[in-house]
Amino acid sequence: MERKKRTFIYLFFSFLLGANILAWLIVYDLFQKQFFQVIFFDVGQGDAIFIETGQGHQILIDGGPTSAILEKLGQEMPFYDRTLDLIVLTHPEHDHMAGLIEVLKRYKVEKILWTGVLRNTGEFKEWEKTIKEEQEKEKTQIHIAKAGQKISWSGRFPDQQVFYVLNPLESPEGQELENSNNTSIVLRLIFNGQSFLFTGDIYKSIEKKLLGKGIALGSNVLKIGHHGSKTSTSEDFLEGVLPEIAVISVGRGNSYGHPHAETLATLNKYDIKVLRTDLNGDIKMFSDGKTLNINIKNERH
Numbered sequence: 001m002e003r004k005k006r007t008f009i010y011l012f013f014s015f016l017l018g019a020n021i022l023a024w025l026i027v028y029d030l031f032q033k034q035f036f037q038v039i040f041f042d043v044g045q046g047d048a049i050f051i052e053t054g055q056g057h058q059i060l061i062d063g064g065p066t067s068a069i070l071e072k073l074g075q076e077m078p079f080y081d082r083t084l085d086l087i088v089l090t091h092p093e094h095d096h097m098a099g100l101i102e103v104l105k106r107y108k109v110e111k112i113l114w115t116g117v118l119r120n121t122g123e124f125k126e127w128e129k130t131i132k133e134e135q136e137k138e139k140t141q142i143h144i145a146k147a148g149q150k151i152s153w154s155g156r157f158p159d160q161q162v163f164y165v166l167n168p169l170e171s172p173e174g175q176e177l178e179n180s181n182n183t184s185i186v187l188r189l190i191f192n193g194q195s196f197l198f199t200g201d202i203y204k205s206i207e208k209k210l211l212g213k214g215i216a217l218g219s220n221v222l223k224i225g226h227h228g229s230k231t232s233t234s235e236d237f238l239e240g241v242l243p244e245i246a247v248i249s250v251g252r253g254n255s256y257g258h259p260h261a262e263t264l265a266t267l268n269k270y271d272i273k274v275l276r277t278d279l280n281g282d283i284k285m286f287s288d289g290k291t292l293n294i295n296i297k298n299e300r301h
Helices: 002-034 068-076 094-106 122-137 204-212 235-241 261-269
Strands: 036-040 049-052 058-061 083-088 108-114 141-144 150-152 161-167 186-191 194-198 221-223 245-248 273-276 283-287 292-295
Touching: 049 068, 068 094, 083 094, 094 122, 108 122, 122 141, 161 204, 204 235, 235 261, 261 273
Parallel strands: 058 083, 083 108, 108 141, 194 221, 221 245, 245 273
Antiparallel strands: 036 049, 036 283, 049 058, 150 161, 161 186, 186 194, 283 292
């Protein structure tokens, strides 16, 4: 009798423990599904943006000019997690592409999105060779970006967590160009009530074309084009986007004079909060779809 009583007590407490663990897992899962993060990595003079959804999807837009992106990913992803759902090469210039080549060599990537534009450089040839090897070895899916594409990862609410491809308006696939900035993939990310616009290195001429097409551009956060160069960020474009926050990915003491005083003056004119990787380091944004929280460690001057 005593033995049966001990067995019953043991089973009862085991049930309570299991139920408690299950409850916390459900709470954790619900918490995760409500939050979304976007990190603008400080990788020097270049772009690298990491996105993680509440469902655990991990996306990397550009990789910066060096292998520094590997350390950055290592800080944000568990050591055992060596998979990325999607990487996006906005355009094949060194300061966006070099780091992605290193990422492809060390991580399993499910999908690659790029424009297919050609460059006559050794680094570009390495990019082509690497993505071909990944396609054959890991069955990586390669997609060519075109305006009008929609990328969704939420089965239940596909219009509440989605990327819209806004540029290139005309596909440059197979064309060899000396400068691919204007072919940059432009992405508008929507997460419930929050939105982000990632512009690569497009110039004012493409900004004007996007405005002329009547494309929805309005976003809470704008990644400033071409590292704050005066070639980008026209007043008309800012009026079309109406961002609350502008992020400039730029290297400290760069030789290009980025960000340009003209761009900073324009942003100031519209009273837009400016964050810069050269001054703030990694810029981390978290959202529940309603509010946006910003976490920065550095305030360099």
